[in-house]
Amino acid sequence: YQNDAYGSNGAKVITNTFVNNNLTVKSTIIFDIATEDIQGDLETILMNSPTRIIVVWAEALYTSLILQKALDANVLGSQFTWILSTSISLTSFNQTDREKLIGILTVEPVTxxxxxxxxxxxxxxxxxxxxxxxxxxxxxxxxxxxxxxxxxxxxxxxxxxxxxxxxxxxxxxxxxxxxxxxxxxxxxxxxxxxxxxxxxxxxxxxxxxxxxxxxxxxxxxxxxxxxx
Structure with a gap:
């Protein structure tokens, strides 16, 4: 999640909801919006974690940057299930990267x-x-x-x-x-x-x-x- 009020409060609500429904959140990963980078080594964090489901709570701009970091760390594709909270444009990704995005889920409110x-x-x-x-x-x-x-x-x-x-x-x-x-x-x-x-x-x-x-x-x- 992005490290501002929107991100931290959203992450807190999501975590509480999961806990109330008997789902365990193994760890949280912070995306620093000032440096536009993930705090810690994303590949190490995810590969050493028993979970294979990642929920991203961030605005569209930061979500795109987070996915690019995930592509660079090779933690997309068949290894993990990524669930996004907002739609993003795919124009910034090349054809090879787009194929690795297959399987990503987006859950967002609609009218x-x-x-x-x-x-x-x-x-x-x-x-x-x-x-x-x-x-x-x-x-x-x-x-x-x-x-x-x-x-x-x-x-x-x-x-x-x-x-x-x-x-x-x-x-x-x-x-x-x-x-x-x-x-x-x-x-x-x-x-x-x-x-x-x-x-x-x-x-x-x-x-x-x-x-x-x-x-x-x-x-x-x-x-x-x-x-x-």
């Missing part, structure tokens, strides 16, 4: 439409129309919108709906529903009605542009509508 599950097409078309109207130069085309853009849209839409409901509950729908507890130290600022807002979020469900949206108080993950 409901990819698996023919329902989405809110009305909301999606409205969002696309606004995008093309106000920022046409950034619109990539209907078929080229990144999945994470749709996930982000649904997250913002959930927040908007929850704030609207929060303000309708608080008397007179006044600006006080969005008040913060001020502090001279910026990290001590907090939303006064945060508990109520979180309760509303956990009970709000709707059909979004990426699929069904629903949460509960026991998890930060969607309890419905997640597809890979």
């Amino acid at each position: 409901a439409s990819i698996v023919n599950a329902p989405i809110n097409t009305t909301l999606l078309h409205a969002a696309y129309e606004l995008w093309q109207k106000y920022e046409p130069e950034t619109f990539p085309g209907l078929t080229n919108v990144d999945y994470y853009a749709l996930f982000a849209f649904d997250a913002v839409w959930l927040l908007i709906q929850s704030l609207q409901q929060l303000c309708s509950i608080i008397e007179n729908n006044s600006s006080s529903c969005l008040s913060f507890n001020e502090s001279s130290f910026c990290f001590d600022h907090h939303f006064i009605n945060s508990d109520l807002l979180l309760n509303i979020i956990s009970t709000t469900k709707f059909l979004g542009v990426s699929g069904p949206i629903e949460f509960n108080s026991n998890s930060t993950d969607r309890i419905n509508g997640s597809y890979y």
Whole structure:
């Protein structure tokens, strides 16, 4: 995993999930994003390990660099099963190297439409129309919108709906529903009605542009509508 907050937190969650499902993580290998190199000798680490399954948690750019290191160390192909968390471009690899990449698995989140599950097409078309109207130069085309853009849209839409409901509950729908507890130290600022807002979020469900949206108080993950 890459050695930043994204990488270390992701590795921690993956490890905990494996442990909770009786799977053993024998070792973790760090990819230093500053030096763009793996800490330690990759070939020695993997060849001396009893496991033959490697899970890579890194952004696409670093994943490509990690795979190149693995190619150089000759630890791909039939010896190990590599599972990636993001898609990568193969254009940087020559034909010989590409053959060694055969068998690599990629597991990444996709929207409901990819698996023919329902989405809110009305909301999606409205969002696309606004995008093309106000920022046409950034619109990539209907078929080229990144999945994470749709996930982000649904997250913002959930927040908007929850704030609207929060303000309708608080008397007179006044600006006080969005008040913060001020502090001279910026990290001590907090939303006064945060508990109520979180309760509303956990009970709000709707059909979004990426699929069904629903949460509960026991998890930060969607309890419905997640597809890979």
